Amino acid sequence: MPAHPAGPAAVLSAAGLSKTFPGVRALDGVDFTVRAGEVHALIGENGAGKSTLIKVLTGVYRPDPPAAPGAGVLTYDGSEVEFATPLEAQHAGISTIYQEVDLVPLMSVARNLFLGWEPRGRLGLIDFRRMHREADAALRDLGVRVDVRRPLRELGVGVQQMVALARAVSVDARVVVMDEPTSSLEPREVVTLFGVIRMLRERGIAVIYVSHRLDELYEVCDTVTVLRDGRSVHTGPIAGLDRLRLVSLMLGRELGDVRDQGLTRFSGSHDTAAEPVLRAEELTVRHQLHGVSLTVRPGEVVGLGGLLGSGRSETAKAIAGALPPDSGRVVVAGVPVRTGSTPAAIRAGVSLLPEDRKAEGIVPGLSVRENIALAALPGLSRFGLVDEARIDRVVATFMKRLRIKASGPHQKVGELSGGNQQKVLLARWLAMNPKVLLLDEPTRGIDVGAKAEVQKLIDELADDGLGVLLISSDMEELIEGSDRVVVLKDGAVVEELAGDAVTEDRLLRAVAAMPADVPADVPADVPVDVPAVRTASGGDDD
Amino acid sequence: MTDIDVGGRVRVDRDRLLRILQDHGVHLGVAVLLLVNIAFTPHFVSAENFRTQAVQVAPVMIVALGMALAIGSEGVDLSVGSVMALSTSLLSLYLGYGMWIALIVAVLGGVAVGMAGGALVAFVGVQPIVATLALMVAGRGLALVLLPQLKDVRDPTMASLGSGDVLGVPYLVLIAAALALLVAFVVRRTTFGRQLLAIGDSRPAARLAGLPVRRVLVLVYVCSGALAAIAGVLATARLTASDPTSLGHLMELSAITAVVVGGTPLSGGRVRVGGTVAGAVLIQLLTATLIKHDLPPSWTQIAQAVVIILAVYAARERGRR
Structure with missing residues (x-):
């Protein structure tokens, strides 16, 4: 040492x-x-x-x-x-x-805090009064005020994390x-x-x-x-x-x-003259979306900005058929798609990379190979029988093209790093020859190197003519990666930035829903869901 | 230094041991029981005895194959025993129209129950254990309405199906083996099989990947129902009698035991056909061993419980690593 x-x-x-x-x-x-x-x-x-x-x-x-x-x-x-x-x-x-918070969602905050070492009264029964008092004090210490009797699952993830912290401390x-x-x-x-x-x-x-x-x-x-x-x-x-x-x-x-490549790997703008490949019209979901419309052209990366809860993921899910809209249309390459059906959206050429990669994306117990082939399986089969040779070819192609690092195609996906899991999911969709990719936080939870690679891939895919809808809480990624940015607030489109208007300042104003003539410094208490704001400004300090 | 090395090796060996136990423990168990019986049980090594054992295990094995599919999809099918009863009732009722018609009707009865269960699970969203529990009760009831008491089956073709053989191998065993191969093929080589495993492993991911989740789930329970119905037909042929009161009684538990002992995890995402077959054989041998040594039947149940606990222990310990 x-x-x-x-x-x-x-x-x-x-x-x-x-x-x-x-x-x-x-x-x-x-x-x-x-x-x-x-x-x-x-x-x-x-x-x-x-x-x-x-x-x-x-x-x-x-x-x-x-x-x-x-x-x-x-x-x-x-x-x-x-x-x-x-x-x-x-x-x-x-x-x-x-x-991932590892607590018991159905139990109260206090019980979670004291799980396994509850204060005992006479007869060895849990002394609830004391437990609640001490739990309350412990959380107050951390600046959190909640009713400690409430079940944990009713609280936000942030509070849950605080409970985990209070427990640890x-x-x-x-x-x-x-x-x-x-x-x-x-x-x-x-x-x-x-x-x-x-x-x-x-x-x-x-x-x-x-x-x-x-x-x-x-x-x-x-x-x-x-x-x-x-x-x-x-x-x-x-x-x-x-x-x-x-x-x-x-x-x-x-x-x-x-220094040369910058901190993100996006190369810049794409050709955006073509007819839209994706057109979402007036998508409305009760309490969640209020008439969201947007278009994506082939070869274009459209960013979807906004705060947590502004309806970004919901928009993507509604387009992908995973969230049935009450009204509105989704048109892919000029053809209306039946809404509320994932298979229909996929057949039309829409692919969604979900935000929750572990729970909704990968099938952890299956191999890299089976995960890549999963969506394309019917196309890789004849009369319901799987064509193993074709799958091998497709898997080999994509593992190479997306530079997936695994011990081999038969390694379980659950054992891969986050970045490689994300690449496996990308491969799953690319095997379907999609027209539109909806990427919900594609680089969250994966680190700098893998992040740069995924960003570069997104760029390459757009160059190949795919329409990409990019959701990201990383403001730098959104700005550098997107040709246009559609900004949502409370489930509705509040602004669309294009070309030179895609700047951090404009985006921040739009996200915070501030008029353009108000001074640029965003008040500190605006809950901007973009920790990367600081990265963006601090990224080029020498 | 050296002893630490030894410690490390012991640990590695323990992990490997658990993996071997989960993957092959059931085969090991079968082998051990065979050897024990060959050594200590009089008249064990005889063609007649092997035939008896194989014929007895065939219906359980067939039911367990369907159960393995249900468990692989992160579900379970408790209605299999009642489906056997229903199929024996239907068989007796329709035997007058000819054996083949009766057979088809009996299997269709199983398909119908499976469809109902699958629909409840896939479209209504009822938990598999609840949906199939309801059908277990309803199925046995329906079977008894159709055929209130035991009835002899006096059809010569049926009788020969139950007791005939090809080159000394009973039809029942041949059919069970063919079905096992078929199910193994379906799991490994068809889109249905692959989709079933993906759905069992992670339903949300399967749904977002555009898999026909509902269709696959319905099909899983249809397969399970059909296989149970076939088992009911074969059991009827062997007994040359239809007894909807007792046929298939507690069969769901035997089937689940065979599947779990065979190394298919209850958490879904994996189906081990070979293991399931061996699991059924293991239970059969265990029962036979205890009976042949004049131990009371209650011992069989205790022995089964021990085997289940061992299987679950191996699976759990391995999952903890």
Whole structure:
């Protein structure tokens, strides 16, 4: 272990840690140390080994046996440890908040907070009064005010995340691991979260913070460790570390490349003279959409902007037949499509990449091959019998074209990284020869490298003549990726920006529904669902 | 250093052991039971005994094949036992019009029950366990309305279907084997089979991928109903009697046991046909072993329970990794 600059004692450290899965070396001699009162960012591309490292640190996985004396050991609080289960790690004082909230939706907030260590009264029964009081206090501490008796599922994802956090903090943790805690939070809640993290730091608790959002790291972290291909390639204080240098460390690419290519991989505008391939007319869904109309031309990327809950995903789903509209029409290449039927929309050439990739996109237990062939299956069969040779050809073509990284076509999709899962889904649709692609947050939850690749693919597909509707909360992605941006608010189109008007300033005004002559600075309390706003402005600081 | 290495190897072996147990445990169990019986059970190794065992297991196996499809689609079909009763009633009633007509009517009865169950699941959105529970009650009732008491089946063709053989292999066994191959083929090589697995693994994803989810689900329960009806016909032929009161009683549990012991996960997305066949054989051998050693029938049930728990344990432990 390299000696670290003087500071508080290391709470948890790994030296030369490795973890091998069948066919993959996920961690290859990683060194990692987190100290008391330190907020330590852990970053890297998908597949770099972040999740695996966290799972080893928190007892979900066991590391490989040491290859040499002293290497591959986990030290906690000065002594060598080996956690057999997550529970053991928890009891030792390592709490984890996972990306997906893992609580019991039907139970009350308080019960979730105290699940497994409820305060007991006489007879060993749960002392509800005390539990509610303490739960209320714990959440107030975090700046959250809710009725702790309400079932968790009635609350927003943000509040649920806060409950998970409160739970993690209140079990006397010495290390708190946060795996992309902000991915489902509103900006207001992010502010609260950061407040909590600073509070934890003052209490001398070590925080391991995993996120893809660089500006968050600069805002709240002290130290950063960059993982790449299962190795730690950089550890050091984050202050003073150039943002582009950080990205190049993650990607393993030269600084110059990153600068040349910008932070996104979109190349610019496409030919937009042709007749629309998709025309949505006056789509209306009770309480959700109010007469949304838009057009997409072949070879054009149309962005769909707006806040969380403005009706972006609903618009995409209504077009794709997954959400039956009360009224309105969808016309593809001049032919009206029966609404409310996914198969009809797909036959017409409309493909939707859903926002919730894990729950609605991939079929996790099936192989890469079966996932790619899934939608196109009837076309790859004769008399109901599957034509294996043709499937093999199609799968091989797309795995190569989309650069899907898997151990082979027969690997389960659930085992791939997020970026590669997204590519498998893209392949599934491209195998159908679609005319229109509806992409709902195609790069969410996948990291910089895979993100750039997916963005480049979107670009290439539009160049090939596909019409693309792009939904993204990443404002930079929306601006650089789209030829036009349709902005929604409360389920209705409020503005359409085209050409030179597609700028951050105009978009922000439209999203916030501000008239163009009001000064540009957006009030801080406007709940803009775009953390990347800061990235966009901070992206080119030197 | 060395002992840590050993520790690591032991752990790896445990994982592998669980995988082997889930994937092949059922075959292992069959092999062990065979060996035990060959060694300790008098008169076990005889053509006559093997025939008896095979003929007894054939109907369970056929029902389990349909059950495997239902479970693979993240469902279950509790109506199979009642479908067997219904098919035996229909068979007796229509035997006067000729055997083939009676056979077709009996199987159509199973198809109809399957269609009703599939429609409830796919179109109304009733949970499979509830939908097929309703049909289980209704099916047995209908069977008893059609044929209130036991009736002998005196059709020579039916009798020969039940007891005849080709080169010493009973028809029943041949039919069961053919159906197993057919189901394996359907699961592996047809679009229906692939779509069924995708639907069982992730219904929302299958829906958004444009799969004909409802059609596939209805078809799953139709297959299960038809297979159960065939099993009912074959059981009737073997017994040369129609007994809607007791035929197929608790068959749904035996079938589910065979499927689960065979390594098909209850969470759907996977259908193991070979495992299901072996699972049915395992249960049969277990029962036969205990009976031949003069243990009370209640022991059979306890032994079955132990086997189920072992199967579920292997599946669960593996899923935890």
